[in-house]
Amino acid sequence: MQDGQSESRGEAPEKTPLVKEIPPKARDLSEWYQAVCYKAQLVSLAPVRGCVVLRPYGFGLWERLQAALDYRFKSTGHENAYFPLLIPESLMARESEHIEGFAPEVAWVTQGGGEKLAERLAIRPTSEVIVGTMYAEWVQSYRDLPILINQWVNVVRWEKRTRPFLRTLEFLWQEGHTAHASEQEAQAEVAQMLGIYADVADGICAVPVYAGEKSASERFAGATHTFSIEALMPDGKALQSATSHELGQNFSRAYGITFAAEDQSLQHAWTTSWGMSWRMLGGMIMVHGDDRGLRIPPKMAPIEAVIVPILKGESSDVREAARDLHNTLRGAGVRVRLDERDALRPGAKFADWEMRGVPLRIEIGANDLRSGVVTLVRRDLEKGEEGAKVVCPAGAVAEKIPGLMDEIQRSLYVQAHAFLTSHTLATSDRDEFYRLCRDRAGMIDIAWCDRTECEAHVKAQTSATTRNLRPKDEGDTVCVACGEPARVRAYFAQSY
Amino acid sequence: MQDGQSESRGEAPEKTPLVKEIPPKARDLSEWYQAVCYKAQLVSLAPVRGCVVLRPYGFGLWERLQAALDYRFKSTGHENAYFPLLIPESLMARESEHIEGFAPEVAWVTQGGGEKLAERLAIRPTSEVIVGTMYAEWVQSYRDLPILINQWVNVVRWEKRTRPFLRTLEFLWQEGHTAHASEQEAQAEVAQMLGIYADVADGICAVPVYAGEKSASERFAGATHTFSIEALMPDGKALQSATSHELGQNFSRAYGITFAAEDQSLQHAWTTSWGMSWRMLGGMIMVHGDDRGLRIPPKMAPIEAVIVPILKGESSDVREAARDLHNTLRGAGVRVRLDERDALRPGAKFADWEMRGVPLRIEIGANDLRSGVVTLVRRDLEKGEEGAKVVCPAGAVAEKIPGLMDEIQRSLYVQAHAFLTSHTLATSDRDEFYRLCRDRAGMIDIAWCDRTECEAHVKAQTSATTRNLRPKDEGDTVCVACGEPARVRAYFAQSY
Numbered sequence: 001m002q003d004g005q006s007e008s009r010g011e012a013p014e015k016t017p018l019v020k021e022i023p024p025k026a027r028d029l030s031e032w033y034q035a036v037c038y039k040a041q042l043v044s045l046a047p048v049r050g051c052v053v054l055r056p057y058g059f060g061l062w063e064r065l066q067a068a069l070d071y072r073f074k075s076t077g078h079e080n081a082y083f084p085l086l087i088p089e090s091l092m093a094r095e096s097e098h099i100e101g102f103a104p105e106v107a108w109v110t111q112g113g114g115e116k117l118a119e120r121l122a123i124r125p126t127s128e129v130i131v132g133t134m135y136a137e138w139v140q141s142y143r144d145l146p147i148l149i150n151q152w153v154n155v156v157r158w159e160k161r162t163r164p165f166l167r168t169l170e171f172l173w174q175e176g177h178t179a180h181a182s183e184q185e186a187q188a189e190v191a192q193m194l195g196i197y198a199d200v201a202d203g204i205c206a207v208p209v210y211a212g213e214k215s216a217s218e219r220f221a222g223a224t225h226t227f228s229i230e231a232l233m234p235d236g237k238a239l240q241s242a243t244s245h246e247l248g249q250n251f252s253r254a255y256g257i258t259f260a261a262e263d264q265s266l267q268h269a270w271t272t273s274w275g276m277s278w279r280m281l282g283g284m285i286m287v288h289g290d291d292r293g294l295r296i297p298p299k300m301a302p303i304e305a306v307i308v309p310i311l312k313g314e315s316s317d318v319r320e321a322a323r324d325l326h327n328t329l330r331g332a333g334v335r336v337r338l339d340e341r342d343a344l345r346p347g348a349k350f351a352d353w354e355m356r357g358v359p360l361r362i363e364i365g366a367n368d369l370r371s372g373v374v375t376l377v378r379r380d381l382e383k384g385e386e387g388a389k390v391v392c393p394a395g396a397v398a399e400k401i402p403g404l405m406d407e408i409q410r411s412l413y414v415q416a417h418a419f420l421t422s423h424t425l426a427t428s429d430r431d432e433f434y435r436l437c438r439d440r441a442g443m444i445d446i447a448w449c450d451r452t453e454c455e456a457h458v459k460a461q462t463s464a465t466t467r468n469l470r471p472k473d474e475g476d477t478v479c480v481a482c483g484e485p486a487r488v489r490a491y492f493a494q495s496y
Numbered sequence: 497m498q499d500g501q502s503e504s505r506g507e508a509p510e511k512t513p514l515v516k517e518i519p520p521k522a523r524d525l526s527e528w529y530q531a532v533c534y535k536a537q538l539v540s541l542a543p544v545r546g547c548v549v550l551r552p553y554g555f556g557l558w559e560r561l562q563a564a565l566d567y568r569f570k571s572t573g574h575e576n577a578y579f580p581l582l583i584p585e586s587l588m589a590r591e592s593e594h595i596e597g598f599a600p601e602v603a604w605v606t607q608g609g610g611e612k613l614a615e616r617l618a619i620r621p622t623s624e625v626i627v628g629t630m631y632a633e634w635v636q637s638y639r640d641l642p643i644l645i646n647q648w649v650n651v652v653r654w655e656k657r658t659r660p661f662l663r664t665l666e667f668l669w670q671e672g673h674t675a676h677a678s679e680q681e682a683q684a685e686v687a688q689m690l691g692i693y694a695d696v697a698d699g700i701c702a703v704p705v706y707a708g709e710k711s712a713s714e715r716f717a718g719a720t721h722t723f724s725i726e727a728l729m730p731d732g733k734a735l736q737s738a739t740s741h742e743l744g745q746n747f748s749r750a751y752g753i754t755f756a757a758e759d760q761s762l763q764h765a766w767t768t769s770w771g772m773s774w775r776m777l778g779g780m781i782m783v784h785g786d787d788r789g790l791r792i793p794p795k796m797a798p799i800e801a802v803i804v805p806i807l808k809g810e811s812s813d814v815r816e817a818a819r820d821l822h823n824t825l826r827g828a829g830v831r832v833r834l835d836e837r838d839a840l841r842p843g844a845k846f847a848d849w850e851m852r853g854v855p856l857r858i859e860i861g862a863n864d865l866r867s868g869v870v871t872l873v874r875r876d877l878e879k880g881e882e883g884a885k886v887v888c889p890a891g892a893v894a895e896k897i898p899g900l901m902d903e904i905q906r907s908l909y910v911q912a913h914a915f916l917t918s919h920t921l922a923t924s925d926r927d928e929f930y931r932l933c934r935d936r937a938g939m940i941d942i943a944w945c946d947r948t949e950c951e952a953h954v955k956a957q958t959s960a961t962t963r964n965l966r967p968k969d970e971g972d973t974v975c976v977a978c979g980e981p982a983r984v985r986a987y988f989a990q991s992y
Binding site for chain 2: 013015016044046047048051052053054055056058059060062063079080081082083084085086087088091103104105106107108109110111112113114120121123130133134137138143149153154156158160169170172341343
């Protein structure tokens with residue numbers, strides 16, 4: 001199984017590789033990553049080039065992420081809707097930067113109902129075009145604003161290589177689209193949604209991120225400002241995990257979203273869009289996993305705890321106790337699984353659930369039963385580490401679990417945060433800057449000139465680009481990369 | 497605005513008609529239906545021929561239906577997953593009946609990433625093909641069975657005419673796909689899912705349905721048995737609202753879903769599929785609506801209650817009281833909206849929310865405030881009908897609402913059930929049968945021969961077809977339609 005193998009094979013889809021063992025994570029992150037995704041049954045490669053199937057365990061992760069985002073979107077006044085999959089070419093062409101940016105990635109429908117179509121239809125790579133067209137129909141007066149809509153959909157972008165979650169021809173995401181009466185309000189919306197993304201990455205996925213504005217060359221096609229959250233992967237590459245765009249009045253002008261203002265003047269609306277995809281799951285997997293496989297933060301875990309009865313011979317009383325505990329925990333609202341598979345020995349089950357990243361394992365054996373206890377094993381700690389394995393009275397498990405889940409969530413975040421911090425490297429030395437970029441040393445933090453030429457030069461030399469920008473510090477006078485006047489601070493890194 | 501107008505206009509998409517007034521429902525159901533769908537902001541016509549946009553209020557209905565189904569799917573052991581949108585033509589062609597059935601409706605992607613594709617890709621009209629291919633990869637042993645998977649997705653079928661929810665080129669649905677070790681188990685699954693559909697139609701949408709098996713000519717392409725639920729619309733036409741299919745071993749053989757049984761023999765799995773789409777919403781709208789617009793059953797209502805403050809001059813105390821009540825009801829878990837629009841007078845707001853089908857209106861005026869009461873107005877009853885308008889102490893509203901919602905839900909169901917019952921017409925007279933079918937008198941219930949030729953004859957004469965079948969009663973000896981021996985009882989009706 002090699003990364004990017006599909007590239008050379010043209011249209012022929014790969015078969016999902018059979019993974020016997022998970023290779024060491026430190027040896028080759030990409031190899032480890034794909035092995036984990038397949039072996040943990042998160043995804044399979046589909047019989048269509050560039051596409052994956054999200055299997056139930058992987059979809060369980062997506063459902064957790066969806067719920068966390070959807071709750072926050074609705075709490076901030078957004079509603080869900082659904083816009084069509086197909087976009088007529090002529091409509092798409094009206095915003096010229098947008099079509100230029102996306103045209104090379106578009107899949108085209110040219111035949112339908114047994115006939116050749118008069119006009120090609122694009123499968124949406126994103127929906128600003130169709131949303132803008134509808135908003136033009138729906139908005140007449142300032143009273144119709146703001147419009148705050150989100151949709152959960154599939155999109156298609158014609159990618160050559162497949163990496164589960166990170167890059168696929170079709171992917172699932174949410175895309176928010178809003179229209180406002182003023183630029184200020186649109187800016188506040190974009191900032192709010194960026195904040196929600198950072199909150200969900202940090203607080204739910206336990207993936208610390210840097211939030212900031214993208215440079216001009218990394219901006220969304222048709223946007224006036226693009227903001228992102230960026231996470232750091234264990235190989236020193238950054239993963240853009242969500243974006244939030246100010247579209248200014250570009251799409252309003254192209255699609256005619258006008259409104260009568262309070263003073264009766266006719267104005268163009270200010271629009272925004274923002275999106276997070278299943279890519280976030282890929283980041284979470286890479287950040288937390290280890291040589292044993294996945295480690296899923298409890299708030300994202302489809303299964304928070306698994307009960308493994310240690311059955312020897314008959315042990316019907318152990319089985320009975322395990323089932324009782326299973327019912328008790330389910331009743332207490334814990335997402336718990338009871339593993340009664342007869343064909344596997346306990347050790348094999350332990351390894352299987354560790355590989356699948358379940359935060360907590362609960363073992364019950366005959367001795368435990370006699371003593372009225374169970375053994376709790378945490379996935380976030382190393383074997384033998386203090387607290388990794390504790391004995392707990394069987395009757396106290398249900399009330400202990402919520403606190404334990406919080407602890408595991410926090411512990412995974414702390415580990416990831418320590419990595420990000422220790423790999424965020426500020427420098428004011430030009431040679432060191434280029435070396436660190438080239439070495440993929442992490443998030444390389446410099447005073448920067450904010451010039452496209454400078455960024456292009458760094459990219460040519462090191463493959464690194466700006467990840468995002470923030471206001472410069474006092475004392476930042478010259479660009480570390482080129483010596484021109486500094487205008488901002490920027491994180492540079494190679495990116496996924 | 498005429499039904500089917502888009503048909504004659506080829507590829508040019510219609511604009512959403514501006515609806516000033518809802519026409520009488522009894523005059524022309526189709527005209528009434530489309531007017532309601534647009535005016536209540538459930539849908540807009542999209543700038544792509546044959547497609548609609550599901551607006552937030554319409555999507556709110558879909559979210560309620562999704563939640564009701566998803567809960568029941570998960571409670572019966574099913575998990576969600578996601579399979580790709582695109583299906584290679586060669587893969588699709590492996591099940592010959594299936595491809596024959598669907599080929600005329602397929603939209604084909606022939607270009608991607610700037611290049612002509614070596615093989616056309618179908619946009620899924622349904623996913624048996626790709627699911628079957630994956631199940632073949634995932635299933636080795638009887639221990640891997642059953643697989644119980646559902647997905648919530650968009651599908652495309654190249655339809656010529658557009659009617660919101662009922663018939664669109666792209667639509668949203670769920671499709672369940674399961675694989676089993678025995679035919680018996682697959683049969684039980686199909687029956688279970690049909691039961692869930694009937695339960696949701698009846699209990700959540702308040703739409704009574706008949707559940708039964710489809711005749712051979714109405715069977716899903718590739719299925720051995722198809723079952724459906726059928727609702728009766730006010731114009732006497734039936735609406736097929738969900739289907740559940742036994743696929744036998746057809747797809748297992750075509751896609752190679754084999755497993756080692758307990759006795760080590762290699763066997764083909766038995767598969768099923770079942771689906772309900774947003775079409776159910778169209779049925780619900782037609783069944784319950786009246787001349788004032790929508791009437792939404794409380795369990796499906798995105799907004800259960802709307803508070804309309806009767807503001808005269810300042811009335812800041814009325815406004816305050818309305819806000820307090822809004823907070824109280826929200827805190828109590830009621831899906832409640834406060835209408836503070838300044839540009840509309842109370843009467844206009846009443847008509848607006850009635851048109852949008854909100855089950856309960858809560859009015860607060862200055863007099864009410866002084867007396868410590870509010871006025872509750874039910875949408876399910878006619879104006880002036882007993883109980884339609886009641887005065888309630890302001891402090892008792894929160895605790896009164898759940899009971900009221902149950903009552904309204906039940907009252908809508910009772911009205912719909914009375915219509916279905918009074919329009920279910922059993923006959924043993926051949927002439928009367930043909931006349932009733934031709935007149936669209938409702939569900940015409942006869943002893944039937946179960947022959948395709950007979951059904952084709954009835955269809956040619958009356959446009960009616962079998963809706964679904966059930967075991968014949970004692971005394972059913974001859975087919976009412978043709979005089980051959982009776983084998984079943986069947987409902988005949990013209991269908992949507």
